[in-house]
Amino acid sequence: MDPHLPQTIDAYLERIGAARPARPDAVALRDLQLRHLTTVPFENLSIHLGEDIVLEEAALLDKIVTDRRGGFCYELNGAFAVLLRALGFRVTLLQARVHGDGGRLGIPYDHMALRVETDDGTGPWLADVGFGDHAQNPLALDDRTDQQDPRGGFRIAQAPAEGGGDYGDLEVLREGAPQFRLDPRPRALADFRGGAWYHRTSPDSGFTRSPVCSRFTTTGRITLKGHRLLTTVGAQRHETRLESDGEVFAAYHEHFGMRLDRLPPEDGVGVSASNA
Template structure:
């Protein structure tokens, strides 16, 4: 699997410069734009969380976005553990920061993309939250606000679609204006024009979700988040998942079933007992739990999508 090469850029910060200093400089340059969503100290902590602190690539650039996107997918798991631990999901930037960075947890799309947007704004990108509906197996579309994706504009004015909250998907941002095939380590993607100005994201010939390009606010996704957390029809209430991209492939824990995909293929095995499952959360995902979340699919050998 290819890795991103990070060239030295003219705008790359020195290792000694704090994100707070760089944020202040950008705010002065872009006085008419929105205020940074995170403090410099929070941004520094977030960069440490995803292993991007001190990386010699210019934030605000397209290459910087690629680096952040890939590191985020490899560091922060896509997971729905809160739903099955009795924890609330709060769509507010401070609460998301406390969970993902402070507690070193993951989350689902609203949490991961919502907080990633805050980091990107702080680092100099223009970011819009976009609403998306996922395609069902029958070809129909899911409910509105079923998914959140990001439109990210770099300092050169190029727009890309970023998504660190869809699990197994593109590893790098997609060029939003490109209508041809886009090769990615996760597959071959296309962005296809759909009715009413919407855009379909297609992976290896299969439509994944339809994006409404109108900007939204974080609070607009509350209804979708509530549905995912409470509806019996939501796949999040019917399953337990924790999944993370690795340099070799992907590691996924569905209840007590561990799925590892790498160059050697796909391997599955059942973990035995609470201690082994808790150790897997800790060692494979960096998630420290004092008890196991409830597994609604316990006893079922459901086919995972890890």
């Protein structure tokens, strides 16, 4: 074990404003997920700033804890898994394919989510701090009934075998609409490198088209896209145009706790496999 991990975990807890839980139970998991969502932003800036994305535990902790940045699903849930394991939770990485336009499924390893087991006899739980606008609380992974969450009604259902659910795949639905198809087989962090490479290099990936930085709030979301600051409270959405680069730098710091030394281009990047 990394001898510096205990100090890093203490710094991680400080980063999300959480106390070390007395026990790894469902109450603690719910609190940790909410604090992570409201503190650590979902962002793809590394892709647009030409920064490397390394799916290794030490690198993920450095980015999120030391550099006080965010990331996309592989980084956020990868780091959250390290935190949870260090606190006594049993965590399994799961791969999922996201439903896109027209319900079309994305690539394998399109998304990373977490199966989390607690010591209180509840669960297992589907924890996710990397899917953008999603459930506030962990979802009961084995529950096939409707689950009410502050962000809407969710259901986890068996996926049809003819649609690729041959391994007991599960559909995660929000208000009846499928969000992603979850493969319940355990995965390792290295398994997601291909998906991460695709999303940081392919013009077909939405992540390469434009930079975004978004954080969950207790009433909605706050999102920065280039010079556009979007605030959502319930069903109401407000947009503010930031006129100068200085205002954008200040917005990254004020709303996301990030101090950038340069801004990503607003119109995306022409990334390719050659510069991955």
